[in-house]
Amino acid sequence: MPTIAFFDSGFGGLTVLRALLPLMPSARFLYLGDTARLPYGAKSRQTVARYAVSSAEFLLAQGADMLVVACNTASALALDELKAALPIPVVGVIEPGVQAAWKLSPLPTSLVPASVLVLATAATVQSRAYATAFTALGITAYEKACPLLVPLVEEGWVDHPVTAEVLRIYLAEALAEAPTVRTLVLGCTHYPLLAPVIARTLAELGHPLEIVDSAAATAQAAAKLLPATSATLQTPPTFYATDSIEKFQRLGSAFLGQPLPEVHLIDLGG
């Protein structure tokens, strides 16, 4: 029975765990949210790598056989350091989303070049991680920073007129820059909760797009790396956080799609 460990700066990565649970029903799952040191977005590459490696070492000591870096910032800034530091497979959230978008994207024509639209946090856009990965495949990535979406999701306003209006503004601005895109990548682990309202808003704007959920794509990439197991009774995941247990538990259930059991408070220092 493999032990699959998840790491995020907060609880957004629970959307990746949620997508993996039905794919690996007999695995053991660990999830660590480094809530004491979030957000990683404003921190330097060196600091994020140090935080990520210390979090990963804790999970390794708990018996992890694989690490899913369920955090865009840590995937963008620390994936190489994590792969170098750990003796187990490490999967980030960026490459699987990029691969899924690449497979979905129509072949470029002389009229419509290969391009995608990526919605992400300001920190992820600033990291250029999606742009770099798509450029390597010959695809132009239009990146739109959407700083209000995480706070709106954390306020619980997932199906709310204000969120629809904010999305209408962000998407209209992005589509004005990228009128020929056919594919939209949700480049933040909070955004899968907004997938229905994003689809509805795109339809209202008369510009429907294929939506790539990078959380789901990451879960599929992780499942492929481990041997298939027969479905058995599932062990409930074990949750760790470095601070703000109450908020983790309260908001986390919306991300996981089921109530969270006890969240264990741990201290990683610093």
Place this chain on the structure above:
Amino acid sequence: MPTIAFFDSGFGGLTVLRALLPLMPSARFLYLGDTARLPYGAKSRQTVARYAVSSAEFLLAQGADMLVVACNTASALALDELKAALPIPVVGVIEPGVQAAWKLSPLPTSLVPASVLVLATAATVQSRAYATAFTALGITAYEKACPLLVPLVEEGWVDHPVTAEVLRIYLAEALAEAPTVRTLVLGCTHYPLLAPVIARTLAELGHPLEIVDSAAATAQAAAKLLPATSATLQTPPTFYATDSIEKFQRLGSAFLGQPLPEVHLIDLGG
């Protein structure tokens, strides 16, 4: 020429500096935003006190004669520790706002008890700092957590229909709980930028309130502690931040009401 030092986890405290500049035209001003370790809101009292004291010691070493804790979380969680650690006067943002609201509030009657409404971040509400200070004066404080307001201000949507709609929702919810209040305290250093749209929204709701800007109240309290000086040519403030210099400079000018000069990057460890 006194040196007045400001400390905040970010740049919100620039609204307090902005209010003090015309009151102390000949002082020397230092401002430190501990941007590498923000937000303080999700952190424990012990951690916030450690961060605040290390920031204050840096400012003391630069020659500070007074410290203004221009941050609600640090004022709520670390004011006593700062006063104990420093040999100079220390002013927080909570007590001056509470005193100003107390002076403005109508005397209670048998029909209308003494009460105020406080808008603040979730962390400040959770700290109970305003509720405790108002209770000591015999005033009931209704506190409303408004987690979307800081992100909206930082997005630059100060005069924007979405912000007006969010305020309409927050204020209607708060006034339903506190129908007899006559005074509103802006319990976050980001909120003075929203004062005009808050006043407009209250008028539209048919419930105008006296608005207490705790940034302005704090500036007045700080000015009273220092000897009056004659107006002379002002030295530009010196700005320090522990990370995210670019964002500090870009957004800070809206808070300060004038362009920011160079921001110095410093390392406080941690």
